[in-house]
Amino acid sequence: MIDQARYSDGTRSATVTLERIDTWIEDTESIVNFPGILELDDRLVLYHARSRHGAEHTADEDPNRIMESYDDGETWQPAPEDFPLAFHDPVTGRQIDAFGGSIGYLGDGTIVHIGHNTQLQHDVGYAGARMHDEFQQDDPTFRFQRASGDGQLLETIKFKVPGMPWGRTSYQVYSPIVELDDGDLLAAMEWVKLLPEERWRHEAHGRIWKYLFGVFIVRSGDGGHTWEYVTQFDPDEVKPVYGISDRSVDEGFDEAHMAKLPNGDILCMLRTGSYSPLWQARSRDGGRTWDPPESTGWPAVKPQLQVLPNGVLVCSSGRGAYGHPQVTHVMISIDGTGHRWEAPFCFHTGPGCSYTTTMQRDGKMHVIFSDSDFTRDMGTHGLPVQRIRRAVIDISTDA
Numbered sequence: 001m002i003d004q005a006r007y008s009d010g011t012r013s014a015t016v017t018l019e020r021i022d023t024w025i026e027d028t029e030s031i032v033n034f035p036g037i038l039e040l041d042d043r044l045v046l047y048h049a050r051s052r053h054g055a056e057h058t059a060d061e062d063p064n065r066i067m068e069s070y071d072d073g074e075t076w077q078p079a080p081e082d083f084p085l086a087f088h089d090p091v092t093g094r095q096i097d098a099f100g101g102s103i104g105y106l107g108d109g110t111i112v113h114i115g116h117n118t119q120l121q122h123d124v125g126y127a128g129a130r131m132h133d134e135f136q137q138d139d140p141t142f143r144f145q146r147a148s149g150d151g152q153l154l155e156t157i158k159f160k161v162p163g164m165p166w167g168r169t170s171y172q173v174y175s176p177i178v179e180l181d182d183g184d185l186l187a188a189m190e191w192v193k194l195l196p197e198e199r200w201r202h203e204a205h206g207r208i209w210k211y212l213f214g215v216f217i218v219r220s221g222d223g224g225h226t227w228e229y230v231t232q233f234d235p236d237e238v239k240p241v242y243g244i245s246d247r248s249v250d251e252g253f254d255e256a257h258m259a260k261l262p263n264g265d266i267l268c269m270l271r272t273g274s275y276s277p278l279w280q281a282r283s284r285d286g287g288r289t290w291d292p293p294e295s296t297g298w299p300a301v302k303p304q305l306q307v308l309p310n311g312v313l314v315c316s317s318g319r320g321a322y323g324h325p326q327v328t329h330v331m332i333s334i335d336g337t338g339h340r341w342e343a344p345f346c347f348h349t350g351p352g353c354s355y356t357t358t359m360q361r362d363g364k365m366h367v368i369f370s371d372s373d374f375t376r377d378m379g380t381h382g383l384p385v386q387r388i389r390r391a392v393i394d395i396s397t398d399a
């Protein structure tokens with residue numbers, strides 16, 4: 001395993017060092033996937049899935065788990081059943097989420113959140129793999145929440161986004177909520193179109209691609225009470241392709257993640273599939289207008305952006321052969337602009353979902369990831385336990 005690499009963009013150099021990897025969660029009974037982290041004033045909250053991806057909700061066990069740590073990840077214990085930021089499935093009553101979806105840490109110390117799914121899904125219960133078929137909607141309602149820094153729920157607001165131009169789709173949210181210099185809030189949301197059958201793509205191994213994903217930007221000028229539609233990144237308009245044969249990406253644009261950069265730009269990083277590159281879109285005027293998306297060249301899923309105190313922009317992600325041993329990595333833009341990305345620094349090669357969640361401590365990247373059988377039956381890869389792990393990565397520069 002490579003534990004250090006040095007990069008240069010021709011102007012400045014950076015050294016990436018893997019300081020350590022430690023284990024946060026071990027599970028001998030269930031596959032663990034999809035970690036998410038919530039940083040409260042006095043504790044960390046870790047939520048993760050406990051199931052084989054693709055077979056959620058087929059077992060009697062709880063499909064998700066919410067854990068708390070009061071010592072910055074050294075030890076963990078289950079969150080109480082009355083944890084105020086948890087979402088309980090209305091059918092099963094199970095505690096299945098903890099502010100998952102779109103989270104923003106605001107300058108006034110509050111934490112804001114847009115639910116990962118629409119209000120309809122919160123009302124009738126999660127449908128697993130069927131969600132994009134069953135929750136196609138013409139006029140969706142979303143849920144915005146605000147909490148105190150210690151995790152007390154302060155308000156819940158239901159809202160619609162007027163002027164969305166694409167018609168009937170389902171929806172998901174991954175991107176953080178970005179607070180702008182003028183106090184406005186910016187978020188990236190995702191629509192998922194169920195395509196007509198003549199546009200379905202059949203692969204040799206039997207998988208059928210029948211959805212098209214797109215990302216749209218919304219803005220709030222009143223603290224999240226109302227939101228307006230800004231623009232969308234529509235793959236039918238951009239027609240993203242990759243590879244020497246100009247192959248169309250598998251999904252479109254999805255799993256967006258945004259960050260405000262040191263130069264004032266806002267960057268929105270986009271997944272396009274399990275094997276195709278990340279694409280990115282840029283706003284140079286505070287999120288009002290956006291350049292067309294362009295490819296970064298590096299394949300990955302669910303990107304997570306962080307700007308370090310030294311100005312380096314970091315994107316954590318990963319992916320290889322879907323559901324098989326693969327890589328989890330960080331890639332850096334040394335000048336913090338995202339115009340140039342260095343080759344990914346791989347810190348985990350092995351099975352897992354390559355969905356990461358991140359935080360910073362003392363200017364260092366902390367990347368939380370899964371070491372698990374992911375889409376395969378438990379035991380497929382011979383792992384002694386299923387794990388959620390944390391990589392501590394130092395990224396230093398020469399200036």
